[in-house]
Amino acid sequence: MKVYNFAPGPATLPEEVKLEAQRDFVNYNNSGMSVTEMSHRSKVYEEIHNEAQSLLAELMGISDDYKILLLQGGASMQFGAVPLNLLSKGKADYIVTGNFASKAAKEAQKYGDIAVVASSKDKNHTYIPDVDSVAFREGTDYVHLTSNNTVYGTRYIKYPKTEAPLVSDMSSMILSEVIDVNKFGLIYAGAQKNIGPAGLTIVIVRKDLMGKAMPVCPTMLRYDIHAENNCLYNTPPAFAVYMAMLNFRWLKKLGGVAEIQKVNEYKASLLYDFIDNSGFYKNPVQKEFRSLMNVPFTTPSEELDAKFVSEATKNGLISLKGHRSVGGMRASIYNAMPVEGVKALIEFMKKFAVENK
Numbered sequence: 427m428k429v430y431n432f433a434p435g436p437a438t439l440p441e442e443v444k445l446e447a448q449r450d451f452v453n454y455n456n457s458g459m460s461v462t463e464m465s466h467r468s469k470v471y472e473e474i475h476n477e478a479q480s481l482l483a484e485l486m487g488i489s490d491d492y493k494i495l496l497l498q499g500g501a502s503m504q505f506g507a508v509p510l511n512l513l514s515k516g517k518a519d520y521i522v523t524g525n526f527a528s529k530a531a532k533e534a535q536k537y538g539d540i541a542v543v544a545s546s547k548d549k550n551h552t553y554i555p556d557v558d559s560v561a562f563r564e565g566t567d568y569v570h571l572t573s574n575n576t577v578y579g580t581r582y583i584k585y586p587k588t589e590a591p592l593v594s595d596m597s598s599m600i601l602s603e604v605i606d607v608n609k610f611g612l613i614y615a616g617a618q619k620n621i622g623p624a625g626l627t628i629v630i631v632r633k634d635l636m637g638k639a640m641p642v643c644p645t646m647l648r649y650d651i652h653a654e655n656n657c658l659y660n661t662p663p664a665f666a667v668y669m670a671m672l673n674f675r676w677l678k679k680l681g682g683v684a685e686i687q688k689v690n691e692y693k694a695s696l697l698y699d700f701i702d703n704s705g706f707y708k709n710p711v712q713k714e715f716r717s718l719m720n721v722p723f724t725t726p727s728e729e730l731d732a733k734f735v736s737e738a739t740k741n742g743l744i745s746l747k748g749h750r751s752v753g754g755m756r757a758s759i760y761n762a763m764p765v766e767g768v769k770a771l772i773e774f775m776k777k778f779a780v781e782n783k
């Protein structure tokens with residue numbers, strides 16, 4: 427059965443990318459080997475590694491002022507790595523707009539003076555606080571925020587202007603819309619939504635911010651060590667890097683981030699417009715802050731939510747159950763989700779609403 431996978435991550439990958447990986451799995455580029463078996467010091471792997479970095483730089487417009495790191499440990503590892511590397515003065519501000527932002531702040535509190543300077547908790551994270559009226563402290567090392575909140579379905583539409591470098595967790599929106607990287611000191615993202623399989627974590631760090639890690643920072647978490655070794659300090663997640671490279675090639679062929687952003691806006695507007703006009707489904711997020719990637723919604727009752735998830739699954743629309751902290755449903759519609767997938771979901775939602783009104 428053909429399925430559309432609306433999972434929040436690991437998430438659906440482009441069909442073309444999966445087929446290419448399948449074709450090359452046993453014998454990559456006539457090397458006689460799979461990427462999963464080859465030395466990370468071999469020339470053939472080095473080409474994959476370097477192409478992944480240069481394609482990401484091209485797609486996001488990342489200048490030479492930054493280093494792209496291909497790491498492991500997930501975005502959660504960065505919750506600790508960021509303070510351990512950047513807290514040279516010992517002080518940072520955090521904006522908390524969801525569970526992952528909150529986890530990042532809690533982890534940082536182990537290492538310094540961390541203040542939550544704004545939060546959307548008062549309205550169950552259904553909006554993004556006004557970034558222009560946040561009272562950032564003076565003399566901080568950085569300001570941390572989460573660009574897209576995967577669980578709550580919110581997204582920043584504007585970033586604060588801060589004296590301290592801006593650090594963003596872009597796990598669930600990287601490469602989905604055009605971002606001016608120069609506004610950020612550091613960007614990090616787990617790969618398993620818009621980049622490839624789990625196992626790879628991307629860190630884009632401004633070069634002048636490296637080299638100030640706390641003495642206690644584990645060597646494996648030090649950005650400068652990874653940068654000096656072109657992320658070959660130890661064994662990199664070679665197969666995940668290879669899959670990322672294929673995904674970057676796919677996106678480049680489609681016309682890059684500006685083009686996929688148009689598709690993403692179109693997919694999201696189809697779904698939100700349908701929800702808003704349905705008289706049956708609801709999305710709780712303030713309109714201007716609605717995510718292009720994660721769309722939470724509910725039916726009129728919890729019983730119907732459960733029935734919806736179960737019937738959708740039987741119809742090949744899978745992984746629609748909402749996060750346990752929000753309930754209801756959530757459709758994650760990352761770059762690789764085709765427009766037809768969103769249309770199929772809307773058709774099913776229409777039918778379900780008629781049958782259950």
Ligand SMILES: Cc1ncc(COP(=O)(O)O)c(C=O)c1O
Pocket residue numbers: 434435499500501502503526572574575576577595596597598616617
């Ligand atoms: C915004 C955000 N940050 C962090 C994480 C945690 O990522 P990981 O599982 O790669 O540690 C997630 C996972 O869904 C996420 O969506």
